[in-house]
Amino acid sequence: MDVRTAARRSLAVIRLVNGAAALLAPRVMARRLGADPGQPALVYVLRMFGVRTVVIGAQLLCPADADERGRQLRTGTLIHASDALAAARAGREGLLPRRMAAAATAISTVNVALTLVARGRPGRLPDVR
Numbered sequence: 001m002d003v004r005t006a007a008r009r010s011l012a013v014i015r016l017v018n019g020a021a022a023l024l025a026p027r028v029m030a031r032r033l034g035a036d037p038g039q040p041a042l043v044y045v046l047r048m049f050g051v052r053t054v055v056i057g058a059q060l061l062c063p064a065d066a067d068e069r070g071r072q073l074r075t076g077t078l079i080h081a082s083d084a085l086a087a088a089r090a091g092r093e094g095l096l097p098r099r100m101a102a103a104a105t106a107i108s109t110v111n112v113a114l115t116l117v118a119r120g121r122p123g124r125l126p127d128v129r
Helices: 003-024 026-032 040-059 066-092 098-119
Strands: none
Touching: 003 026, 003 040, 003 066, 003 098, 026 040, 040 066, 066 098
């Protein structure tokens, strides 16, 4: 398996696990974020996040031509970069505990890196076979 395929599949698994957790256990996710799991709006938002994340994760495992795969990965880069910025800002503004904000920022930053590797950015390391 080449590096780009490994990055794409790793990203898909991360998305599926995190998305399923948010979709199926939003109160658990809320507690892990340091938030009140009894807030109905938060449960709704986490489920919405979960659906989005499961869908974009599953797309990476389905067959696609090069153009479609490129669109998926470019969109993923934008999504994960905005998630990283939102998490960092939430930590800075005290909306999330610093530790959880740092973890969420790190996860989204890793996801950005995986999308860039999977896309095969210019100057990337050669594929390992």
